[in-house]
Amino acid sequence: MTGYVLNEKPARRRVALAAAGVVMFAGTGQPAAAAVRGDPPSPITSVTVSAPSPFASCADPVMVRNTEFEPWVTTRPGDPGRVAVAWQQDRSTTGAARGGIVVATSADGGTTWRGSALGGITKCSGGPFTSTSNPAVSYARDGRLFAVAMAMSFGQSTAILALRSDDEATWSAPVALTQDPSPAYFNDRPSVTADPRDPLRAYTVWNRNRAADNQHELMFSRTTDGGGSWEPARAIYQPAEKGAGTVGNQIAVLPDGTLVDLFYEGDFPVSGPPNPNIPTRVRAIRSADGGRTWSEPVTVTTTEVNDPKLPGVERPVSARGLIPDIAVDRRTGALYAVWGDATMASSRSSIGLSASFDGGRRWSPPVRVDRSPDSPPGGDGQAFLPQVDVGDDGTVAVIYHDFRRNTPEPGTPTDVWMLTCRRGQCPRGAWRERHLAGPFDIEKAATWSGAPFLGTSVGLAHTRAGFQAALVLTNDTPDNPQDIHVVRTPSR
Structure with a gap:
C-alpha cells in the first residue's frame, strides 16, 4: 500500500505520498492546546498524524x-523516540472501516511521522x-511491532488477524488467530500486548x-517466536450466565511476568432476550505462568456504564463506557484501571478509577477522578472516553473528554483533559x-447509527520525555471531518 511521510511545520503539515510521487497538504491540523487557568507551565504540542486516505x-x-477513528498508541520500551499509532480508516455509515487499518510511526518522539496501510485485510x-x-499495536523491546484487528464479511465470517513489522514500514501477511462462520459466531475487540521482558512473546485477547x-x-x-506463529486460540474464561459477555479485554504485564487481563462484563445477548439480572462489572483475571492457566475473575467494580448525550438536545454520542483501560x-x-461510569456524578457520565497494589488480586474502592463540573443528566458536566497510563517516573495520567465549555450556540465544543498524580498519592x-x-x-464528527463517533476508545502511552x-x-x-492527532506533554 502507499506510504506517506508527515513532517511537522510551523504553519502547515506537508504530506508526501512517496509511492505515488505526489506532494499534497493535509491542512493546518489542530493547534496545540490553548492555555487554561490552572495549567502547569509545561509545553504541550499537537501533530496531525493522519493524511488523505490511502484508499x-x-x-x-x-x-x-x-474519516479516521479509534486510535491505539504504543511506545517502544527503553527507546524514547519510537511511537506508533494505529487507527480505522474510512469507516462505513453502518459500522467498521471499509478502507482498512493505517499505522503511523515516529522515530523522533512524535515530531515527524511515516504511515503505512496494513495490506491483505x-x-x-x-x-x-x-x-x-x-486495531491495536504493541512494541516489543527489540523494536518489533505487533498489530491485531478484527475483520469481517457480513453474513459470512469474522476473524481476528495478527501482523508484525520488523522495520515499522513493511508488514507481514495477516495470520488468522481465529476465523469463524457468521452469524453463528462473532469475534470482537482484540488487543495485543508485547511482553516487555521477552521480545519474542506477545499476547492477544478478545471476545x-x-x-x-x-x-x-x-x-x-x-x-x-516474535509473531512467526501463534498458538491455537482457546477460551480462558466463560461467563456463567447465558448472554453475558466481555468487551475491552487488555493484558498488562507485571514486572514479575504475571499477566492481568482487564475487561468489562455485562449482558450482550446473541440469540436470547436481554437479561436485566446480569450485573455490569469491570473485572480482571490473572495468569502467573505466561497464559497457560488463569485465575477466576476478580470484580474491580460493579457499576452502570455511562452513555453520554449531546448537552441540551439529548442526542446520543457514540462513546459509551464499554472499554475500560489498564496501566501498570x-x-x-x-495497577490502575479506569472506566466510564453512570453512578458517580449527577451528569451520569463520569470517570471511575481503582488501583491494585497486589498484582490484581484486590482493588481499591472506586473513586471519581474527573474534574468535570456538576450538571443534570446529559448536561455540560459529562466526562467520557477515559484512558490511563503510568510514566517511567511513576506519574499516573488519566485523559478524558468533556463538555464543560459548551455554549448555547450551535455545535458542541468538546475538550480533552489530563489528570496526573504522583506515585503513592493515587487514588x-x-x-x-x-x-x-x-x-x-x-457534532462535526462522522456518525455511527446517527450519533457522532470518535471511537469507543482513544490512546495514551508514554516515553521518558x-x-x-x-x-x-x-x-x-x-x-x-476528522483526523488523528498526537498530543505530547511532559509528565509533570
Whole structure:
C-alpha cells in the first residue's frame, strides 16, 4: 500500500505520498492546546498524524472517505523516540472501516511521522474481507511491532488477524488467530500486548460469542517466536450466565511476568432476550505462568456504564463506557484501571478509577477522578472516553473528554483533559489537571447509527520525555471531518 511521510511545520503539515510521487497538504491540523487557568507551565504540542486516505480510489459506495477513528498508541520500551499509532480508516455509515487499518510511526518522539496501510485485510487493501475494526499495536523491546484487528464479511465470517513489522514500514501477511462462520459466531475487540521482558512473546485477547447457545467466551492466543506463529486460540474464561459477555479485554504485564487481563462484563445477548439480572462489572483475571492457566475473575467494580448525550438536545454520542483501560507501574507493579461510569456524578457520565497494589488480586474502592463540573443528566458536566497510563517516573495520567465549555450556540465544543498524580498519592487524591486539546465541535464528527463517533476508545502511552495521547479531533471541512492527532506533554 502507499506510504506517506508527515513532517511537522510551523504553519502547515506537508504530506508526501512517496509511492505515488505526489506532494499534497493535509491542512493546518489542530493547534496545540490553548492555555487554561490552572495549567502547569509545561509545553504541550499537537501533530496531525493522519493524511488523505490511502484508499481513496477504492470503489465502495458506503465508505466515508477521510474519516479516521479509534486510535491505539504504543511506545517502544527503553527507546524514547519510537511511537506508533494505529487507527480505522474510512469507516462505513453502518459500522467498521471499509478502507482498512493505517499505522503511523515516529522515530523522533512524535515530531515527524511515516504511515503505512496494513495490506491483505479488506478488499480495499487487497484482502478478502469487506470491513475491519478495533486495531491495536504493541512494541516489543527489540523494536518489533505487533498489530491485531478484527475483520469481517457480513453474513459470512469474522476473524481476528495478527501482523508484525520488523522495520515499522513493511508488514507481514495477516495470520488468522481465529476465523469463524457468521452469524453463528462473532469475534470482537482484540488487543495485543508485547511482553516487555521477552521480545519474542506477545499476547492477544478478545471476545467470541456463539449464537447456538447464547454463550460468550474470552479468547486468548500468544506467540513465543516474535509473531512467526501463534498458538491455537482457546477460551480462558466463560461467563456463567447465558448472554453475558466481555468487551475491552487488555493484558498488562507485571514486572514479575504475571499477566492481568482487564475487561468489562455485562449482558450482550446473541440469540436470547436481554437479561436485566446480569450485573455490569469491570473485572480482571490473572495468569502467573505466561497464559497457560488463569485465575477466576476478580470484580474491580460493579457499576452502570455511562452513555453520554449531546448537552441540551439529548442526542446520543457514540462513546459509551464499554472499554475500560489498564496501566501498570513498571517499577512497583501497581495497577490502575479506569472506566466510564453512570453512578458517580449527577451528569451520569463520569470517570471511575481503582488501583491494585497486589498484582490484581484486590482493588481499591472506586473513586471519581474527573474534574468535570456538576450538571443534570446529559448536561455540560459529562466526562467520557477515559484512558490511563503510568510514566517511567511513576506519574499516573488519566485523559478524558468533556463538555464543560459548551455554549448555547450551535455545535458542541468538546475538550480533552489530563489528570496526573504522583506515585503513592493515587487514588486518594492530589490530582492535577491540564488542558490537552480543543475545543473542537464533536457534532462535526462522522456518525455511527446517527450519533457522532470518535471511537469507543482513544490512546495514551508514554516515553521518558512524557505522555503521548492519540486523539480524534474534528475539522471544519465536510470532506475531511476528522483526523488523528498526537498530543505530547511532559509528565509533570
